[in-house]
Amino acid sequence: AQSVTQPDIHITVSEGASLELRCNYSYGATPYLFWYVQSPGQGLQLLLKYFSGDTLVQGIKGFEAEFKRSQSSFNLRKPSVHWSDAAEYFCAARSGANNLFFGTGTRLTVIP
């Protein structure tokens, strides 16, 4: 069955520290992969996407993600976190059909 797993429910980092949010997928073939961010009271905003080519993808707000086929992973990273990055982050995957499968989300808290 198709699935997207985000093993970390909640992560806390200090402002200025590096960040890595984990995402693993289970699909028959390599899916299209996405990261979204949701600030409190807001809709989901697309951070970045991967479908082929360079396995390191750059997104908005200084985020990047690396696709690793051998690990079925698509982890999101940021070298230096800002207080405004506190939000909920969702990994999603699409394969074939139009609909996306979303992970359960990781809540990021940033402490001063």
Added chain:
Amino acid sequence: DAGVIQSPRHEVTEMGQEVTLRCKPISGHNSLFWYRQTMMRGLELLIYFNNNVPIDDSGMPEDRFSAKMPNASFSTLKIQPSEPRDSAVYFCASSPGTGVGEQYFGPGTRLTVT
């Protein structure tokens, strides 16, 4: 670009009342999605349309829920009659339907059924 527009942003209603949520997708997008988000169940896909035709409604919880897309620029999600367990944030998203199929989300409608 105005993005996906949803109305109302907040809705409070009493149990048993009919609720209609509205969505205007991004112009030129041919796929539209309705999601429900709750603390307990996270983000759930309810139904999606492609070229105004419902493709997959397997996520619609029960017959009290219905969705329509009469044209490419408008969709509704109706709950009749509403129940307290329907309280959630309902998101509409649209996709260009080409390329990688990324979805663009509206701001959501927060529904409270008392």
